[in-house]
Amino acid sequence: MAGTDKTRNQVLGPAPVTVLVNPQLGENIGTAARAMANFGLHSLRLVDPRDGWPNEKALTASSGANWIIEAATVHPDLPSALADMNYVYATTARPRGMIKEVITPEEAGHDMRRRIARGEKVAVLFGRERWGLSNDEVSLADVIVTAPVNPAFASINIAQAVLLVGYEWYKEQAETLGQQTPELPALEGPGLQTPDTRPATKEEFYGFLDHLERELDSAGFFKTGDKKPGMLRNIRNLFARAELTEQEVRSLRGIVASLTRAHERRREPKE
């Protein structure tokens, strides 16, 4: 399927951010960038790439998608890569035993289109070559995306996973543009009616989770240290599903602060 028309401009409108977590081979970063370019994606974030950055092999393997490689940003950890995002999709091949919604790439394409049309920033996470995303990384996302794949041969490389998600994103966009309705009026629901507020950024959301964790730590909530990671994951998943607004994150922080002060206040007269 060759046939690039060099006379056309790149499509650089608002699009999902592609996040590669701990990628190992520069070649895979390059082929992922090429797949992004095929479907109008342009923003690439790398979390702790194994072989450092910049990486000459990534540039070569991108087959000309240089502008994506050159504009890629590097982040020390996943929370910092997602700080300004409103909604995050985690791609996985296998069930995770987590209480988190699982959607198809096609559903993700619809959902990304709807969210971006109303001004949200969204990111899609792709795991490392050997074993994908950790459960902790998945729990930082809002929803899981799993492609229907032959269960007897489910291994897909990073570039191909990026290709499928990019394809569904672009397909949806191409259909919408084809209908010539760039205004996209009725894209509100399902989703939040958020009068006078906006979806929380991940930085705000993670800030609340950190606050809650600190208070639960000092309250002795995590009785045994070995259960704490799993308990924290469950708490993250639970609140992630609520798709909190910025206002709600502040309310929840107010609730936590209020509850931890409660008994303090009651006792004050005694002291």
Place this chain on the structure above:
Amino acid sequence: MAGTDKTRNQVLGPAPVTVLVNPQLGENIGTAARAMANFGLHSLRLVDPRDGWPNEKALTASSGANWIIEAATVHPDLPSALADMNYVYATTARPRGMIKEVITPEEAGHDMRRRIARGEKVAVLFGRERWGLSNDEVSLADVIVTAPVNPAFASINIAQAVLLVGYEWYKEQAETLGQQTPELPALEGPGLQTPDTRPATKEEFYGFLDHLERELDSAGFFKTGDKKPGMLRNIRNLFARAELTEQEVRSLRGIVASLTRAHERRREPKE
């Protein structure tokens, strides 16, 4: 997206035949075979492969899809490769100025499914790496398949073109199977993965909300009485959106109890 389940059998039902016309690199034949395996395609035909056949590089690049490489057949020209087919799809990236219907991979997925269900044999043609299919080759097909791709960066390699067509074929099949065979676990979702628990009853959910309200009341959270109803409504809405499980409701009650006891505990030594 790693996660192959080696215990499952290969899906070897009737499926479209993949035809690579004059492929140049063994690696590309191998990665195309891998993409076929991902989506339950198993029949590969090679028309005049440049470097001969068998090709060790093809086997290596197939990442374990050996059964496809080993069963591949070689044909001197395209008509002989298509002799027993009923309907043929030609993939191209650019318009050909031919009076031939052009459909999307998604439409091709539907169409292939429909034809195979009624016993037809269908094939999909993929061109050589450098310049795709000749007009003569395209004219041997019944319909053209072109994926919606960023026109400024339309170059897709063979394996990725196979991946997109295979994905649309399998997606369609998975949806049909999903209606009849609930035992296919890889086709789960959309929806929640709820291991070892169940959605909370409203009684359990309201019990948590009452508990939270009591503690917030005694903490002085609702500063002015007239704002309390609205604030409670917001809190209810926020937690309702999470569609909590019974286990999560208990966790949240544990969190509230723990937080309200926090400062009590810290003070105990002083008393």
